[in-house]
Amino acid sequence: MSFDEMPDGRLFLAGEWQAGTGDEITSVFPADGSVNRVLRGASRADGIEAIARAGAAQADPAWRGLKPHERARYLYAIADGIEANIDRISRIQSRDTGKTLRETAALAASAAGTFRYFGAVAETMDEDLTAQRGTALTLSVHEPLGVVAAITPWNSPIASDAQKVAPALAAGNAVILKPASWSPLTALELARIVEAAGLPKGLFSVLPGSGREIGNLLVEHPGIAKVSFTGGTTTGRALARKAADKLMPVSLELGGKSPTIVFGDADMDQALAGILFGIFSSSGQSCIAGSRLFVQRGIYDEFVARLVAATKRLKVGHPFDAATQVAPLIHMDHRAEVADHVARAIAEGAQLLCGGAAPDGDLYAKGSYYLPTILAGVKNTDRICRDEVFGPVLVVMPFEDEEEVIALSNDNDYGLACGIWTRDFPKAWRVGRAVNAGTIWHNTYKQFSISTPFGGEADSGVGREKGRQGLRAYMAQKSVYTDLTGQMHPWAAATVEGL
Ligand code: NAP
Secondary structure, three states: OOHHHOOOOOEEEOOEEEOOOOOEEEEEOOOOOOEEEEEEOOOHHHHHHHHHHHHHHHHOHHHHOOOHHHHHHHHHHHHHHHHHOHHHHHHHHHHHHOOOHHHHHHHHHHHHHHHHHHHHHHHHOOOEEOOOOOOEEEEEEEEEOOEEEEEOOOOOHHHHHHHHHHHHHHOOOEEEEEOOOOOOHHHHHHHHHHHHOOOOOOOEEEOOOOHHHHHHHHHHOOOOOEEEEEOOHHHHHHHHHHHHHHOOOEEEEOOOOOEEEEOOOOOHHHHHHHHHHHHHHHHHOOOOOOOEEEEEHHHHHHHHHHHHHHHHHOOEOOOOOOOOOEOOOOOHHHHHHHHHHHHHHHHOOOEEEEOOOOOOOHHHOOOOOOOOEEEEOOOOOOHHHHOOOOOOEEEEEEEOOHHHHHHHHHOOOEEOEEEEEOOOHHHHHHHHHHOOOOEEEEOOOOOOOOOOOEOOEEOOEEOOEOOOHHHHOOEEEEEEEEEOOOOOOHHHHHHHOOO
């Protein structure tokens, strides 16, 4: 992709392209450290302007008064725009994040599906006529919240952006999207597509900028009715405290340390492939990465030996190489953090089975690559088994039986996902129901469907995205009572009569 094709770095502020007045942000290509763009992020003043204009656009009858099927047309147009630009978005996102083109094309396609899905949900979701108990007709209806802030991380920009922007717009809100500072360009490309779809000005802004400055503003400002956040647990917890002061609803999609469990009766090859994909695809930079592996004692040695052999075969390479399975990490700073986790685990007694370093060779010299890494000889209570590494690092532990593995899985602060590998369906069912996690995968991993809710428990977050109810997360419920009698209320009838 030529440099000129990349978003030029201006912000999309309430439908106008303008230079930011906040801190400088640099988007770097993680494969070689070259600079994609240097841009000025949004300042507080930019944010305040965007919030005011979003509030006015949201309240305008031209938007507020649209019927759901009329709003849905904009979502379908955005979906069409994304679909027509998948290659372009994919190239921008791969440069912005270092992810493989194969993965970013799939993320763009899923983002198009998300807009289409929520357009369809908006125009087919019924309001409720509730069971009548008195003399009034009773209804439960839903209204937009107002201006919604979407704050997203760097690991899957277009998909996590769409997951928030699509239902929020479909519900009739205005949206201000703040992407992560390490990947500001993909969201700006989404803004170009939203603009081309003809969404009225003001309803959508993309404001890259520091979490400290623009992120905080979006959380604290009284003009923001809801924050939908995806990111780390520490950031999410701090944000939720501030939201509590405002009594503002938040949805929080946070981190994970998800267990994957291989029982002795599992199809070993199927489990191996699924576990490799679950932890090492996206270079482990995935909230749902299956980063804690429990293997039943009877097959432990054989399974782990084959897992290590397979891991060493994974193709670590350039994001633009179609054969690449493990691409660079997002940033050199992030690679240093991942390496620190591994070094500390080894210092505390973990046994390094493979990886644990950057790959050798010219191809890798300037990029933030890190080899797929497996650590054994650890206890479930060790820091490496509790902290989210957010990189290609897997810990492996043996277990004896169902009861023990449920206890080990649940002995963790997170509760995002769990993979269970067994041919015994009733056992998978029992274990899946007992493990604390928002998503259970049986004989598969990291599969997603926009029609199926997603979210976490405990330190993995609050609320659910996706699914038909995902639309309601961006709406306020309202009850309506309409009199059916045409009579005066008996309490005051005599008082009023004859006046
Ligand atoms: P992060 O550091 O928490 O940042 C997430 C977003 O929050 C970024 O846009 C960041 O802006 C912003 N932010 C930072 N400080 C803020 C503040 N004080 N107020 C408001 N916003 C603030 O997370 P990350 O490193 O980008 O992403 C990795 C994390 O996301 C991992 O923990 C991962 O598990 C989680 N994640 C969860 C899911 C899920 O669905 N459960 C999906 C993907 C990722 P800056 O970039 O400017 O700091």
